[in-house]
Amino acid sequence: MGIADLLAGVEARGAFGVWLGRLDGLPVFQHRAETTHYSASTMKLPVAMAMMRRVAAGELALDQPIQVHNDFASAAGGRFGVNPAEDEAPATWTRMGAKVPLGWLATEMITLSSNLATDLVLEQVGVDAANAVLAEYGSGASVIRRGIDDAAAQRAGISNLMSPADLAAVLVAVGNDKTPGGEYVRDLLAGNQWNGEIPAGVPAGTRVEHKNGWDTTIRHDGGIVYPPDAEPFVLTACTTSELPDAEAQRLIAAIATEAWQHRHDLETVR
Incomplete structure (x- = not known):
């Protein structure tokens, strides 16, 4: 077949x-x-690529400390947090309030698909930078417009597509x-x-x-x-x-x- x-x-x-x-x-x-489909966690690959571009440019470092938190700017305005019940990677949550290396968060983002780690990395990288990587190689139809679990943006029709x-x-x-x-x-x-x-x-x-x-x-x-x-x-x-x-x-x-x-x-x- x-x-x-x-x-x-x-x-x-x-x-x-x-x-x-x-x-x-x-x-x-x-x-x-x-x-295009809703991207789900496939958008984490362009985020990682954008992160490494900023590392290569000297704007970020893999060993730089990032404080773990769960409060992010929404693409629709206001703030949002990741739903822990929908995040199947618990390690990042155990470090709440502590500082961890950016590279550690990137590993959690890709190898375990941590949603919280993703939004922490994306906060450092920037949505526009991640979307620029996807736009550079793709057709333009696929987009990254928001972080994971940005419910207000989702209700406003602001979605990630792949x-x-x-x-x-x-x-x-x-x-x-x-x-x-x-x-x-x-x-x-x-x-x-x-x-x-x-x-x-x-x-x-x-x-x-x-x-x-x-x-x-x-x-x-x-x-x-x-x-x-x-x-x-x-x-x-x-x-x-x-x-x-x-x-x-x-x-x-x-x-x-x-x-x-x-x-x-x-x-x-x-």
């Missing part, structure tokens, strides 16, 4: 998008790859970035501990540099897969659907398996 067949089997149950290609940025398979094609473009940029900053971000992605999508569809031990995201009706993943016997490939999948979450994860894993099976001749994917 090819990727197109897998997607045809769920088409009536939501919106599904896939982009598959190599680090040259040219797609070999696309399915509704330009359609398409499979734009997530792939950002991953291609990261994969080709040979600077220390690029290496740092790739190592963060490789340390991701939520591995139920793309990594679940390839052999155990395969290096996968990926960032996923999830919310009600949402399950996304995008990553660079490094087979030991073939060129790396980039795969992104975004799902907004009525599928149970575990089923959406299995779908993305199955798509990754199809890509893996064609890794020696990726153009034969169907």
